[in-house]
Amino acid sequence: MDMPPPSPTVLAKKARILDRLRTVLPADAVIGDEAETRAYECDALTAYRCPPLAAVLPASTNEVAAVLKICHEENVPVVPRGAGTSLAGGALPTADSVILGVARMNAVLETDYENRFVRVQTGRTNLSVTGAVEEMDFFYAPDPSSQLACAIAGNIAMNSGGAHCLKYGVTTNNLLGVTLVTMEGEVVEIGGAHLDAGGLDLLGLICGSEGQLGVVTEATLRILRKPEGARPVLIGYDDIVVAGECVSDIIKSGILPVAIEFMDRPCIRATEAFAGAGYPDCEALLIVEVEGSEEEIAAQLERIVAIAKTHNPVELRESGSPEESAKIWLGRKSAFGAMGQINDYMCLDGTIPVSQLPLVLRRIGEMSKEFGLDVGNVFHAGDGNMHPLILFDANKPGDLEKCEAFGAEILKLCVEVGGCLTGEHGVGIEKRDLMVTQYEADDLDIQMAVKDVFDPKWLLNPAKVFPLQSSETRRIAAE
Amino acid sequence: MMRPGSEAELADAVAGATGPLRVIGGGTRDIGAPVDGDVLSAAGLSGISLYEPGALTLVAAAGTPLADIEAALASEGQRLAFEPMDHRGLLGTTGVPTIGGVVAANVSGPRRIQAGACRDSALGVRFVDGRGRVLKNGGRVMKNVTGYDLVKLLAGSWGTLGVLSEVSLKVQAIPETEATLVAQGLSAQDGVAALSAALGSPFDVTGAAWLSDTGEARVRIEGLAASVAYRLKQMGAEICAGWDVYEGVASAALWQEVRDVTPLSGQAGTVWRVSVKPTDAPALLNALGDPQAICDWGGGLVWLLMPEGGDGGAAAVRGAVARLGGHATLVRGSAETRRAVSVFQPEEAGVARITAGLRAQFDPRGILNPGLMG
Known part of the structure; x- marks a missing residue:
């Protein structure tokens, strides 16, 4: 699997980057030791591995924003990571990247049965969202096979499905709102407890964007009453x-x-x-x-x-x-x-x-x-x-x-035969180079233009989704 | 008026445009800030190119009349799940609604709460961007996460990011029967509380609305006859005790009225469409002095009739929505009012920057329905 060569500049300033990250996070939330970063070298696509430069485990939206701001200033690529269960290599690091793991952010922030939603931090696992509401006989419908382990953050990034989506739809059909932190470190609220967008449907755009447009730290999810049987x-x-x-x-x-x-x-x-x-x-x-x-x-x-x-x-x-x-x-x-x-x-x-x-x-x-x-x-x-x-x-x-x-x-x-490359796992690195079989150059160009808007420096989740050749001009221009 | 007959002609028309274009489908949904420009109609792109009832999918050119699509679906016992509104009655427009217009405006009716919005049924799009390029996104299969989801972005973009040339949709089987439970004389508070209880039940409610003029609450159930009978019995015993039951066509008529906002049609005044957290609907109405309203989506979608004078209610509606959270759109108002106030919900700075960035990418010359969405 071809990956872009790591930036020598970034590799050379590892110590400085770690120092700066430690100014905004507790010491145990910044991992720079090579033995420890190895834990983040791959996701569930284990055939490909690469230890990151560092890993950070922020505990709040503000900490995520602070990390991204620093990485943006230092031109360090960032790979967002939920629970690391991607089968497509969606969380595969590059040697010059910082893994941003949301695992410590797993709180339930609000539960509202009358309005049928729950708001959670995105490090929470899929199954434990249902766990938080089942005492009232409610559930969160999307049920990927990995639901015991996978995080809502990754579900949103990949627009995960499951066995029961024939009736209930996939993640995007059950997502009402997100708190998104941009690569610049700006916190943006999109959607909420109400339905549908007042302007452009940015929520629909972010869901399934494989962590390349921003880091989703909180999510408002639709919950449903369980059927009788x-x-x-x-x-x-x-x-x-x-x-x-x-x-x-x-x-x-x-x-x-x-x-x-x-x-x-x-x-x-x-x-x-x-x-x-x-x-x-x-x-x-x-x-x-x-x-x-x-x-x-x-x-x-x-x-x-x-x-x-x-x-x-x-x-x-x-x-x-x-x-x-x-x-x-x-x-x-x-x-x-x-x-x-x-x-x-x-x-x-x-x-x-x-x-x-x-x-x-x-x-x-x-x-x-x-x-x-x-x-x-x-x-x-x-x-x-x-x-x-x-x-x-x-x-x-x-x-x-x-x-x-x-x-x-x-x-x-x-x-x-009229289908597509991936129904619920995402493109990641695994299907990246096959994108040209489904999309023409212009179709990919307009998708990459969307990334230009959210992440002009092309730092978020590098080398995923788009064939390296297709994105080369943009990546070089961004450097 | 330009009325291209093919996707290639549509692309040429956009590429060759030297000024703003007013992009329309059937022209029945005259919503948004008035756009001055040459009219570009997609109505010339017509026809269903693929319909597989066994796969629940249909692909059609954007200008295909909605009625043609609904007739084709009905012949196989199927329908569009999201129950799109016909705006002609409310807006006093004439013309032929098209499927492209439905998708471009993300038009979704009462069943949105259970079956999703138009954007949730949209599987794929082909469109022409502001540079005149023919682009595609999504496809014709129900599960597709290949690349970014521009289908959702285009749905509800009102022709400002691209001109749709083809849409691919998920469809739904028409259930064997439907029935509606109805109660009269409920306050907004009690009405919405009853709707919440119904939607929080295990009985798979597909419509939940409250109408202010009669204080009427309506709850719809659809499915196999035996199942509908069972659920009616259960709900009649608990949440909807003593409510009247309307079945079949009588039930359908009640929902067509909600879908098309019929009670507010033909009445003077501006009409606002407000999306809020369902239980906030009574507070919204209260803050506005209890105007005539229809609360669909269990209270989450509030249609308001406001006085036409001044700002058409903009400051009051937007003020209340700002306090509660949600968004408001001025769906019906005079051209003057629609020029003077923002028709769509003004965006927070962060979101506004992203929106502006996307517009600059999809339509760098700013020629597609410029200003329509603000």
Whole structure:
């Protein structure tokens, strides 16, 4: 992975930068020791590592502002970091950067059930936002798989989704307001407890901007009352095309399940060996979950089962109890772990139009043979967000490169059939160089022009999102 | 008036412009500071280019009449989830509303509280920027975080950052049935409290409004018939005890009235659209001397009828909003009033600097609806 060379000027003044940071932060919030900065050398994309110049752990918006002001004055790149769970290398440091971790900022600032929002510091984890409101039977809807660990800051940066976004939407649809600190250290309030923007929708622009436009320190999030209950049905087919048709028919029927998950045979076999959830050995498995009262769930499942039956399933298992529901979900939730038992894997995140599912799955199968690497597919079928897991051996020379080449081909295919490179993980460094397959030069130029407005020196989260070649002129001009 | 028939012609028209352009779709949403300039209409770009009911997605040229889109969707039992308002009644305009106009103005109706705003259903855009470049962002899939989200930025930018040429939207199945619970004679305070309780219930309310003239609170439920019946029973037993029930077309009529702000149409005065924290709505009305109002979105969206004279209520409305938080837009007012006061909410310095910076990038010559948003 190409990264821009670190600035010799910045590297040379490390001591001065640390001294200045210590004037605005407590001593234990400034990390400059090489043994300790190593803890920040990568995120969940562990194939790429680079210890930063320093790491800081501010405890308030004002401290974040003070840090950014100093870094701006000293021309030091800053890499904002939530919990470091990015699968796309969104928080990968450069050797001349300061990691700005928001982990110490995890307070709940305001809870308002009448108006259905909660305001939190963004270092708070996704699941603990729900944790803060569930005593009143409310929840925060976006539920990325990493929700136990991932921070709201990262959710906002990547516009994270989850299994239940078919009904509830992704982060951007559940975000009401942010406190944003600009690279200059200015604190800007955008949105709030009210809905929608009075002027330009800057909130929508900031959500998903991968920490390149500012550092979000506080967020107002929409919370919802929990439904009375939820129950899944498991449906197995011996043909992926038929499974795809079933998904399409369910969606067309007017029922809105909260989740429609899909697993293919390699994934089913791996999870069975790992978790023993009792899945049938078939080509494609669907888990469809609906919500409501007992009667409502029964009525919806009855329709879904009727639709499923018209496609001749090999297995149809309606959950009748919380234990059975847990068992149906067990395999799906263990899928990544199960694949990880077999080998190292790379998890892709392209989205395709649902109608293209059969074609794309067939092509992935063919490519798997061409590249000689196994692949399992587990994904959110309702919205076409695929997660092909390519298995490789990190210890085998050349295997990672082969895996990356295979992954790139899959993502190009996603774009070719009308989809996109990433549905919920973000571009980061991982898909940076593929951006040219989805966007023309002018399309990237206008996005980079947005960064020019927020961060004219191009210091925030360097070398992410845009191909280095596309951003070169701007980065040089900014120096 | 320029009325290009293709995206390329649209790009040429913008690139070749030598002065300000007044960008319009169907011309039914005459909102904002009056713009002097050559009219550039996107209405010539028309047609649905892709509609996949099984994927809940539709792509159409920006000038496609909204009615065409709604008819195509209805033939498959689907609709736009965000329930866009028809402004013609309130503004006394004529013309054909277009899908581009809906997106450019981020027009969202009562279902916004449950299904999201227009911007939440917008999956992708193609547009021509102020330099005359054809640009695209987003796509036609429901989950997409590839690069910055300019779709949201363009939605609600009123043609000031670019002229939309194509939009791609997420659509929704029309539920089997709908019903509305109605109570009369509630004060603003009691009405909004009831709406809050309904929205805080597990019964998936898709509309919650209070109308000042009758003190009427309305709560809508949609879904499968058996499910709607169940939820009506539950809500009737708790939060909405004793409320009347309207079903089917009678229910739909109540929401078309809220959506189009019908009670304020045809009445003299300025009309303001205020977004506040829902429980602040009663305080807002109280501060303004209880003008006629419709509180949609559980109280979060307040439509106000204010006297036309003087500043059209600008100082009073903006003062109250400044104290409570939120934003106010003068949706209906004479051209003089719209020239004299800021139609859109004035921005704090930090936000204003970012906005100005973005405008300079998207429209460096300042020719796209200049000044419309202030």
